Amino acid sequence: MSISSAGLSDCEKRRRLATRDRGPRGPPATNQTNPRQLVVRPTPARRMLGNIGPDRLWRLIKAGEIDSYLVGRSRFITVESIERYIAQQLAEAHDKNGRIKLYDHGAERAGRTAA
Numbered sequence: 001m002s003i004s005s006a007g008l009s010d011c012e013k014r015r016r017l018a019t020r021d022r023g024p025r026g027p028p029a030t031n032q033t034n035p036r037q038l039v040v041r042p043t044p045a046r047r048m049l050g051n052i053g054p055d056r057l058w059r060l061i062k063a064g065e066i067d068s069y070l071v072g073r074s075r076f077i078t079v080e081s082i083e084r085y086i087a088q089q090l091a092e093a094h095d096k097n098g099r100i101k102l103y104d105h106g107a108e109r110a111g112r113t114a115a
Contacts, residue, residue: 039076048082060085 008016040048045066046057060066065088067081095101 037079039078040082042075042077045077045082048079049086 068077
């Protein structure tokens with residue numbers, strides 16, 4: 001459907017025609033895609049890990065399961081280590097048949113072996 005047959009007022013037609021050929025607002029587009037983010041701050045890292053609490057995040061960092069470093073007083077966590085931790089957790093979540101274990105029933109805590 002063209003603008004002339006859309007049942008619009010003359011004013012609306014002029015406004016739409018004037019803005020139709022303009023590109024999107026903002027900075028000019030580049031041919032490069034956004035580079036992959038290498039590090040995140042603690043709050044986004046917690047979100048990436050499923051909204052874990054701050055204490056859990058610091059325990060993972062202290063245990064060496066998540067890599068982080070300081071720049072001045074700012075903490076940065078590598079996205080690669082977050083992805084590695086998630087992959088490790090998923091690998092441990094599968095049983096010997098390759099199915100995801102939904103729950104454990106606490107067999108290890110009770111000193112029994114899982115059937």
